[in-house]
Amino acid sequence: MTYKLEQINDQAARDPKGFIEGSERRYHTQVEQTAASIVACMKQRPIVLLNGPSSSGKTTTARLLGEALMGHGVHAEVISMDDYYRTRSEYQIPKDEEGVDDFESPLCMDLPLLNDHLQRLAAGEEICVPHFDFEKQSRTDEVECLSLDPDEVAVIEGIHSFSDTITGGLEDKATCLYLSVASSVSLSDGTVLAPEMLRFMRRAIRDRNFRGAPVEATLRQWRSVRRGERLYIAPYRHHATQYIDSYLPYESCILMQMLQAEIAGREEEMRAVGLHEVFRAIGCFAEIDYQPYLPENSVLHEFIG
Structure with missing residues (x-):
């Protein structure tokens, strides 16, 4: 869907409460409908593989999906593939063709452990999920042990969750859910902010707020992020x-x-990585009085806190 800037700005100024509530309702309705679909086939497909590109909101959506499933009387074990990243100091980070660190590569993950855990989980065995600290870029001593009972489902989220190499055919036993920013925004001059540009805005704020990375670092990494999406x-x-x-x-x-x-x-940095349209959008969006109306379960909290 393509939204027009004029409509966004009009609603932001005229009725911020209604604008926010309507936007949230559309997203949460999709989550509820997906939960109902999962319940309908959970006996044949007790695994949910949640995939999507960077800054789609996978972590929040996985949690909300678990809550929606509880509304149907189904308990969900939620696992983030991000917790299977390896401690940064323990391996050589792969590089892309331009020599930039390729953090999207599956080689940054503990593939043997992840694959073993996925197969054991599908077989009903207990696993102990590790925890990765992104600020320290290292695995902590925390683990969470869990198993999948016959009346439960597992929601596994991560950019590699559909990969045949990692899941080893697990998709045949799973509902495969693709999450993305599938919308775009048309500015007044005809410039279009494509979905990946809207995701960049999310990621830049998230990286600054939660991963100790300034905007210039996100810009340097962006071309590699997009490459990873195409490859992985x-x-x-x-x-x-x-x-x-x-x-x-x-x-x-x-x-x-x-x-x-x-x-x-x-401007030149952003043009070089395919984000010149985002630069052109500076000053175009109206301010919105959002704090009184932003719900606690909004996916936006994943990025702004």
Whole structure:
């Protein structure tokens, strides 16, 4: 779906409460409908593989999906593949063709452990899931032991969750859910902010807030992120049987206000990584009075806190 800037700004100024509530309702309705579909086939497919590109909101959606399933009387064990990243100091980070660290590569993950855990979980055995600290870039001593009972489902989220190499055919026993920002925004001059550009805005704020990375670091990494999506996600999208668009039309008003001072003066850097349209959007989005109306379970909290 393509949203027009004028409509976004009008709703942000005229009725911020209604704008936010309507945007959230559209997203949560998709989550509820997906939960109902999972319950309908859980006996044959007790695993949910949640895939999607960077900053789609996989962590929050996995949690909300678990809550929606509880509404149907089904308990969900939620596992993030991010917790299977290896401690940064213990391996040589792979590089892309331009010599940039390729953190999207599955080689950054503990593949033997992850594959073993997925297969054991599907077989009903107990596993002990590790925990990865992104600020320290290291695995902690924390583990969470769990097993999958006959009346439970497992929700496994991560950018590699559809990969044949990692899941080892697990998709045959799973509902494959693809989450993305599937919407775009058309500016007044005809410039279009494509889905990946809207995701960049999310990621830049998230990296700054939660991963100790300034905007310039996200910009340096962005081309490698997009390369990783083409190599590690796109080839496996055909596994998807369910889809959710996590874009909240009001979010761009908030994210651009947070981001614009940091990207001002970076026009050439942004052009070089395919984000010149985001630079052109500086000052275009209206401010929105969101704090009184932003729900606690909004996917936007994953990025702004």
